[in-house]
Amino acid sequence: MVQRYTQLCPVAFGAGAVSTTGDVAKELGFCKVLVVTDENVEKLGHIQKVVDSLVAAGIEMVLFNRSEMDAPDYSVQAGAALAKGEAVDGIIGIGGGSVLDTAKGISALAANDINVAEMLDYTRKMMPLANPSMKLILIPTTSGTGSESTFVAVISDTTTHEKIGVPSPPSFAIVDPELTLGMPKAITLYTGMDALSHVCEALTSIQPNPHSDVLCYDTIERIYKWLPVAADEPMNLEARENLALASNHAGIAFNDAMVHLGHAIAHSLGATYHIPHGVACALVTPVIIELTAPVYPDKIKKIGACMGLTVSSKEPQEIGLAVANHLRAFQKELGLPTFKELDLTREQILGCMSYVANEGLRFLCPVPVTEAVITESLGKLYDSYQ
Structure with a gap:
């Protein structure tokens, strides 16, 4: 190709x-x-x-x-x-x-x-x-x-x-x-996780390319290492430089490879409930990792490696679950809110199904995105953070 x-x-x-x-x-x-x-x-x-x-x-x-x-x-x-x-x-x-x-x-x-x-x-x-x-x-x-x-x-x-x-x-x-020096902790976290979502989706879209892939893996490593530092030390210039570079590289990467279902879901949540975009992207990214692991098991395993996780299994579902759970644990350590903490119910999250079904970005997902897939993804999005 x-x-x-x-x-x-x-x-x-x-x-x-x-x-x-x-x-x-x-x-x-x-x-x-x-x-x-x-x-x-x-x-x-x-x-x-x-x-x-x-x-x-x-x-x-x-x-x-x-x-x-x-x-x-x-x-x-x-x-x-x-x-x-x-x-x-x-x-x-x-x-x-x-x-x-x-x-x-x-x-x-x-x-x-x-x-x-x-x-x-x-x-x-x-x-x-x-x-x-x-x-x-x-x-x-x-x-x-x-x-x-x-x-x-x-x-x-x-x-x-x-x-x-x-x-x-x-x-x-x-x-x-x-x-970006002195940026509040919450905004630092939300924006950093937004950039991470960009590269995870760019790596797993239907049109990835080698240039995007290189930028994506480097971005994951920088965010995983430097986001906690910037959150705790808002005036740390080295951390801010690494996050600024990661964010820019993520933008360059997904401008070619594009984002997909995760952003379709994040857009629906933002438009319907005015949730900060970075929060919605952060919470949905592990779901996307699990969903796309059967298509891109080696890439998902490498995403985990960029976050310090070694996955020995060769089974795509096990790889996806391990990396997704590792990311969820990282988000929990950072203090990102869950939908329950945002006062949203499971029914409200599931109520976004029709919006997502009409979002064009879903067609860039490597897995056929049926209404059943959307409903399952939205349910997992809420259930995984209880």
Whole structure:
């Protein structure tokens, strides 16, 4: 089988990289930009580093700080209206995954003469937009989604309560681990486990490739070693550097290999119950490991090895269960909440079945995903953490 692998955009990585924002914007030909963020990132002072760099490069800027969790459609609409009204020629997003998705959505919408509902409908029908997205620089302040290196923006349709993936590739990524120093423990854990879910699904999708595989295994090793350190020592720069690199590599990996059923389930839980995406991804990943072990037993065994687990069995089901349980124990040690602790019942989790059945990502799973498989997976998702 011939497989292709790519890197979507250049990445400037390292402590202090945010200070190069103006230089990168100049390289891309920007004269006036819309800086997309949220109020929390603004309060942390990260925006000022971007502003100072842009001013030094002689680039004008307009601030949009109304991004919200899960990138709702109305935020994208408001940001695009501002971008058009101010006649900007570039977009810069700085923040967590929801901010980066909002910036990506704005860059797509602002380049086209339609509203956000029409844009989401185009995506549902797999119809291309008339114009390509505006040029876009993305600067993550968390180490989870890897959105700075993926082609899709996940936007929440607040009318239908769906999460829709809108194509909007970034032009450049700036990954500065210093922006993640001091991140609260919960956010550190949720984002780190989000990145881990990306690589576990990328390794087990129907279209993995050797480039993604290499990045995936390295990502697992880094997260397993450094996530507990960063959670307990929020100012540990070495831990933050490793997690930032892991997150970026995970994004590059799944941009080619893609995620599958785990993210279909996580999207359903996030859209229905507004569970943090990283929590949903963390809890569903062991289920995906068990489900795909009969297809990829050697890969699942290697996932375990990257987490310090030696599995001697050659039986796929035993391999899957051993690695899944090892990951569940790791999550428990880290203190991730269960669905019961989130005040969700088994019936509520099972109630997401129809959403998952209509989520396109499920078709990228190597196991045929029937309604019975979805129901069994959702039940196991709840039962495994009692």
